[in-house]
Amino acid sequence: MGLDDAVGQLTAWLATGKQSVITALPNLATALLVLVVGWGLAWVLRRAVLAAFRRIAARLPPGLTRQAWMETVDDQRAGQVAAGGLYWLVLALAAVIAVNALDVPLFSGWMDKLAGYLPKLAVAAVLVLGGVVAGRLARNAILQTASRGAASQAGKLARLTQVSIVAAAALIAAEQLGLDVSLLKNVLLIVMSAALGAAALAFGLGAREVVSDILAMHYVNKSYRIGQVVRIGSQQGRIVRTTRTSVLLENAEGELAIPGRRFANDPCVLLNEEVDRGA
Structure with a gap:
């Protein structure tokens, strides 16, 4: 009698499991389809971003701006970072949608929180990337302006300006993620203001002789x-x-x-x- 009960219970479990699998098949198919479509979309967008970076470089006029852009994209691999970040962001969104499609209560809550956090993470990444590019452009502009003299002072000022822009972008990105950076922002503002003022003064003092030469050459x-x-x-x-x-x-x-x-x-x-x- 005990053996018959065990067999009956096992049969009931198998029947229940079979019915659960049959019921979940549409959800599984939907989740799999979402993952495949998400992967394809991520691949296409990654290629599109890389192509966009190349087109921007081709359309920029020759000179300082193109040089700074190419150095940022090639040396620091900004284009690959942006394309890779977008690729994984799309995959993460696809995974969130796929898990929600499975209708598993345990994971659905986590995925909803992750879905609400991903846009903030994307904005923060864009801010940091923009800060890196803007910092490199500003650095090259200062070096190009002072290429005829005061090279050491110009190099320090250019580097300080680049670091300031990147640091400011990073703080804004951290604030976008919900972190309290008010104290850090105030400290950065004070330190960078003093440092940039000192660097600008040193650059001006170092460029006095160059300016004197340029003015004198008008007379010569x-x-x-x-x-x-x-x-x-x-x-x-x-x-x-x-x-x-x-x-x-x-x-x-x-x-x-x-x-x-x-x-x-x-x-x-x-x-x-x-x-x-x-x-």
């Missing part, structure tokens, strides 16, 4: 011509060409670059008027 280009032989201090030579900041003299030892400010501050003797007609 009006007063002297290529081919004239001049003596300034202990240096003597024939003017072969000029730049925005200096005059190049040719003598027996080779070419000598004289800063433009020396023509304004030191006595300069014009020795002859033999202008180079080929210049």
Whole structure:
């Protein structure tokens, strides 16, 4: 009698399990379909983002902006990071929808919370990526502006500006995720304001000589011509060409670059008027 009861109970369990599987088949099929469609959509979007980054680079005018964009995309792999992030975001959303389609109460609550958190995570990632790109563009702009002088000061200022932009973007992203960063924002504002002010002052002081040379060359280009032989201090030579900041003299030892400010501050003797007609 006990054996018959055990067999009957096992048969009832199997029948119940079979009925549960049959009942769940539509949900399983729906979940599987959602995962497949989500994977395909994620793959397409990843390719589209990579192509968009390449098109942006191709349409940018040659020069500083394109250089900064290419350095950010290629060196820091910003395009791959953005495409990969979108890929996994879409897969995560597909997984959430698939689990909800299974109608399992234990997991549905977790998935609902995750679904509400994913958009915030996506916005935070976009903010950080935008901060990285903007910081690199600002850094290159400062370096390009100061390419003719005060290189050490410009490098520090450019790096500090880049770090400030990225840090600010990271704090905004953290706030978007629901973290309390009010204290960190105030500290960052104070520190970065002081640091940027000090760096800008150092850059300005370091660029004084460069600015003096540029202003003096305006006077030099009006007063002297290529081919004239001049003596300034202990240096003597024939003017072969000029730049925005200096005059190049040719003598027996080779070419000598004289800063433009020396023509304004030191006595300069014009020795002859033999202008180079080929210049």
